[in-house]
Amino acid sequence: MSSEVTRYSLAEIDATARKASRGWGFDWGIAEDIGKATRHLSSLGFPAVDMLAQLLQRNETRTYDDFRPHTELTPWQASDGLLCPMMTGIALSDQSFMFANGQNLELGPIAYPALLVYFVVQASKQTLQCLTLQYGENIIYCHGDVIATEQALEFPVQAPSVVISLTEWPTGIAHLNPSPDSQPVANTSWQVLEQYAFNMYAPSTEQSRAGAGSDTSDQIE
Numbered sequence: 001m002s003s004e005v006t007r008y009s010l011a012e013i014d015a016t017a018r019k020a021s022r023g024w025g026f027d028w029g030i031a032e033d034i035g036k037a038t039r040h041l042s043s044l045g046f047p048a049v050d051m052l053a054q055l056l057q058r059n060e061t062r063t064y065d066d067f068r069p070h071t072e073l074t075p076w077q078a079s080d081g082l083l084c085p086m087m088t089g090i091a092l093s094d095q096s097f098m099f100a101n102g103q104n105l106e107l108g109p110i111a112y113p114a115l116l117v118y119f120v121v122q123a124s125k126q127t128l129q130c131l132t133l134q135y136g137e138n139i140i141y142c143h144g145d146v147i148a149t150e151q152a153l154e155f156p157v158q159a160p161s162v163v164i165s166l167t168e169w170p171t172g173i174a175h176l177n178p179s180p181d182s183q184p185v186a187n188t189s190w191q192v193l194e195q196y197a198f199n200m201y202a203p204s205t206e207q208s209r210a211g212a213g214s215d216t217s218d219q220i221e
Contacts, residue, residue: 006190007182014039016193017052021086023199024056025064034086037118042185043178044117044147047155049185051112052086053192054157058111059084071095075106075161082158083110089119092164096123099131099166107162114138114155120164121147130169135159143169147176 008016018035022028034052041048059067067084069076069091076088088110098105110116113135120133120142130143136159141148150173 004187005184006187007184008190009182010039010043010180013042013049013183013185016190016197017049019197019200020052020056020193021196023196024059030086030090033090037086037089037115040118040121040178041115042183043180044176045179045183046114046117046153047186048115049193050189051115051155053189055084055086055112055115056196057192058082069107073108075108077108081109083107085110085112085115089116092116092119093122093126096126099123099129099164100127102166104163104165107164109158109160110135110162111158112155113159113162114153116162116164117142117147121145123164130167132165132167133162134165135162141167141170141173148173149176150174 014035017038018031021031021034026034038048038052062081064087066080067078067082067087069078069083069088071091076083076091078084088107092105113133116133117140120131120140121144123129124131124142125144128144130141133140133142136154136156137151138153139150140153148170150170
């Protein structure tokens, strides 16, 4: 295409992010969570497709065990390099009971920390608590499906640390309202996702087997 940006529906974003994640080597359950997160964040105006495309490329030579969080450590850390925000977010959702018990969560160095927002929203809904996600100067408040910020968000490639905390819902700050409409996506990022999605049709590689390894079929539903 001649244009640099193309609009895609949220359903297309969800499906393509899911297939790309599966093509990278994640199992279907994880890939479905990644698709939902990419869709939701895109609806909020986050460059979620860009961040996911770059994340998959950065993790091209890494395995699941390299970037998954070691939740027994404080802060949570990866075995090698940066935490994957998607895997960290899924672990966060699975252990959301810690917030109901009044605990906060510290994370070590992590890639694309803004991708955690979807999972903090899920944890807030599960625990009925208001939570904040803070990386650098960015503070994002999540109370159920309602998200608010005190200032324009930044979307860094990585953050040296992240803190997720219980808090009181603030007043007088801007809400982030999701849009049901199609969203603009950089063509280069979309092409990256399509390339990974194509891997679903190809014979499995050492990379795909070294990922989150599922024994399920790769046939499209």
